[in-house]
Amino acid sequence: MAEPTYELNVAHLYGDLMNTYGDYGNIIALRYYAEQIGVTINVSLVSLGDDFDPEKYDFVLFGGGQDYEETVVARDLKGKAKELKTYIEEDGPMLAVCGGFQLLGHYMEMADGTRVDGIGVMDHYTTNMTDDQVHTQKGKRLTGDITIKNNETGEEYHGFENHQGRTFLGQGERALGTVVSGQGNNGQDCSEGVIYNKVYGSYFHGPIFTRNGNLAKRVLADALVRKYPDVDWTAKLEKVPAETF
Numbered sequence: 001m002a003e004p005t006y007e008l009n010v011a012h013l014y015g016d017l018m019n020t021y022g023d024y025g026n027i028i029a030l031r032y033y034a035e036q037i038g039v040t041i042n043v044s045l046v047s048l049g050d051d052f053d054p055e056k057y058d059f060v061l062f063g064g065g066q067d068y069e070e071t072v073v074a075r076d077l078k079g080k081a082k083e084l085k086t087y088i089e090e091d092g093p094m095l096a097v098c099g100g101f102q103l104l105g106h107y108m109e110m111a112d113g114t115r116v117d118g119i120g121v122m123d124h125y126t127t128n129m130t131d132d133q134v135h136t137q138k139g140k141r142l143t144g145d146i147t148i149k150n151n152e153t154g155e156e157y158h159g160f161e162n163h164q165g166r167t168f169l170g171q172g173e174r175a176l177g178t179v180v181s182g183q184g185n186n187g188q189d190c191s192e193g194v195i196y197n198k199v200y201g202s203y204f205h206g207p208i209f210t211r212n213g214n215l216a217k218r219v220l221a222d223a224l225v226r227k228y229p230d231v232d233w234t235a236k237l238e239k240v241p242a243e244t245f
């Protein structure tokens with residue numbers, strides 16, 4: 001009998017516009033672990049004017065971008081909001097980094113103070129620097145190395161953050177981790193990132209999966225269990241060491 005074949009279909013949402021600091025590396029990392037357990041990763045770019053079919057994908061990466069790219073993406077994203085909500089509410093696994101994380105919420109305020117609508121499929125929002133800081137971003141961005149701890153799993157994650165937006169979590173959302181060192185979502189409440197259903201959001205570049213193999217494996221397991229529930233993925237993944245940098 002032929003060996004069963006397993007594959008995951010990945011949507012790289014606006015990968016041609018939102019790919020700050022090589023966020024695509026998250027998919028490379030996912031593939032690195034997937035291949036070791038015999039799983040193929042197929043990647044499709046889903047960008048401006050493309051349909052997003054929630055039934056087609058097993059994992060979505062929505063990377064970070066600068067304010068200008070975010071405004072372009074925000075306009076197009078409205079046309080995909082319903083399908084993305086369906087995907088998220090049906091426990092579709094996703095990683096949303098920085099700008100991508102911001103646009104899933106209600107709104108984000110750019111460095112010049114302009115408010116850009118998100119699609120509100122999650123309850124967070126992102127404010128600007130305080131008034132006296134607008135137009136002088138110097139020293140006001142939340143930039144540098146960051147370490148957080150996820151209190152549910154005890155795992156620590158390491159990365160690099162560079163954002164002016166201050167994100168505040170809302171209903172049904174919990175932080176990806178508590179800030180150990182660095183700034184996090186807003187520099188005030190010690191939260192970093194988000195977990196909502198199977199969506200993981202974060203300000204970490206680096207990329208987060210490359211530097212934190214334990215998180216990459218966790219999300220890979222989410223995607224595999226959802227698609228192939230009869231296979232013991234935990235046992236398979238246990239044999240694969242998680243790389244950390």
Ligand code: GLN
Nearest residue numbers: 064065067098099164165
């Ligand atoms: N433009 C956003 C900010 O600075 C997002 C930046 C990013 O994605 N790196 O807040």
